[in-house]
Amino acid sequence: MTDQLHDHCGRFARNPDPRGKRINIRLTASEFAEVNDQAEAGALSLSEYCRRRVLGRRVMSQTDQVMIRELRRIAGLQKHLFNDTEAGKVHAQETAEILHLIKGAIMGLSER
Structure with missing residues (x-):
């Protein structure tokens, strides 16, 4: 697995499938606060929390x-x-x- 993380010079290799696509959604202030609180409870960034929820992956506090x-x-x-x-x-x-x-x-x- 370390071969995939590093290139031949020892630097981190670029992700062959970078996250370049976006999904924009609109939330009310209270919805945003709720999502943000849940991301913090899981010690995740807002993007990672949303990604996991949208893809049906587990989020544990x-x-x-x-x-x-x-x-x-x-x-x-x-x-x-x-x-x-x-x-x-x-x-x-x-x-x-x-x-x-x-x-x-x-x-x-x-x-x-």
């Missing part, structure tokens, strides 16, 4: 991304407790239930 990372971290700690401690093995059923709940929470956030 920055808060959801942080929450998913934290849930995965917690699940990893739960697995560590289960695998590396005697108490984890004693509470295997509870650990399995916790991991199942964490997985469900991650799936719920991912589907929004």
Whole structure:
């Protein structure tokens, strides 16, 4: 993939299909504010946010991304407790239930 990103001199290669086409739309002030707020929540530029929405791609808020990372971290700690401690093995059923709940929470956030 790095071969595609750089030319033979080490500089970034030009995109063979540059984004040169435009779509102009008119929005009310409140519509623009709503779209702009949603782009900011997803940590995306307004253009990238609109491009993803128009093309049916996923837009996930920055808060959801942080929450998913934290849930995965917690699940990893739960697995560590289960695998590396005697108490984890004693509470295997509870650990399995916790991991199942964490997985469900991650799936719920991912589907929004």
